[in-house]
Amino acid sequence: MSTAERLVESTRELLWERGYAATSPKAIQQRAGAGQGSMYHHFTGKHDLALAALTRTAEEMRAKAEAQFSAPGGAAERIDAYLRRERDVLKGCPVGGLTQDADLMADPALRAPVQETLAWLRGRLAEVLEQGRASGELAAALDPQATAATIVAVLQGGYVLARAADSAAPFDQAITGVLGLLAAHTTTADA
Template sequence: MDAAERLIESTRELLWERGYTGTSPKAIQQRAGAGQGSMYHHFTGKPDLALAAIVRTAEEMRAKAEAHFSGPGTVVDRITGYLHRERDVLKGCPIGRLTQDPDVMADPALRAPVDETLAWLRARLAELMSEGRESGELDARLDPRATAATVVATLQGGYVLARAAHSVEPFDQAITGVLGLLAAFLPTAHE
């Protein structure tokens, strides 16, 4: 891995662990095993490096989600697979956590990939739910956009609850609850 890659990966880790303010250029350089000259050779400064790290994290998050969304099975199976996928719940969502970072939210360039990723996730879930309605897998009364927003809000809120309790149990309960709500729109639930 070259210096630029080590710097990006180190910044990704530090942003997830410490947030933007707590991630100093010196900490990035130390973790990456790169000097100041190397950092400023590849990036104009901390904001530029943070943007590269956030974009990489967003791309990775989308790829992991899409692997479930475009995989085999019913729409509900694919959404369930995504919600139950392996994740480091107590560390929180690497993108969702950035919404709590005032420096990231105050910088339009840093905020953009965060907003775009969460918007993509809502839109992709809504698309799947629309597909489920069209195929008859989900009841026509289901509102795909509102339900997708509920799923994403529950997922992100589940991380918050788990971190506060220092236990994955609240996260698991939230996922079970939102899947129960989605199950209420299966045609067999109304027969």
């Protein structure tokens, strides 16, 4: 891994663990095993490096989600796979958790990857739900936009509940609950 890659990966980890304000250039350099000169050779500073790290985290999150959203199967099955995929629940969402970082959210450039990724997630979920409505799998009365927003809110809230309880159980319960609500809007083939 190149020095620039180590710096970006170290920044990604530190942002997830500590947030923007608590991530110092020195901590990034130490974790990456890189000197100050190397950091400033590749990046103009902490802000530039954080933006590269946030962009990569957002791209990775989208790619992982898209793997489930574009997989074969019905809409409910694909959403179930997305919500139940393996996650480090107690660490929180690497993108959504950053919304609690006041310094990051106050910076339009740093906020953009977070904002865009959560908007993409709501939009992509709405598309999958609309596909389910169009195929007859989901009830015509289901509102894809509102349901997608609910799913994202439950997912992000599940992380918060799990972290507060220091247990994945509240997250699992929230996911089971939202999937139960979605199941109530599925149609049956023999109905």
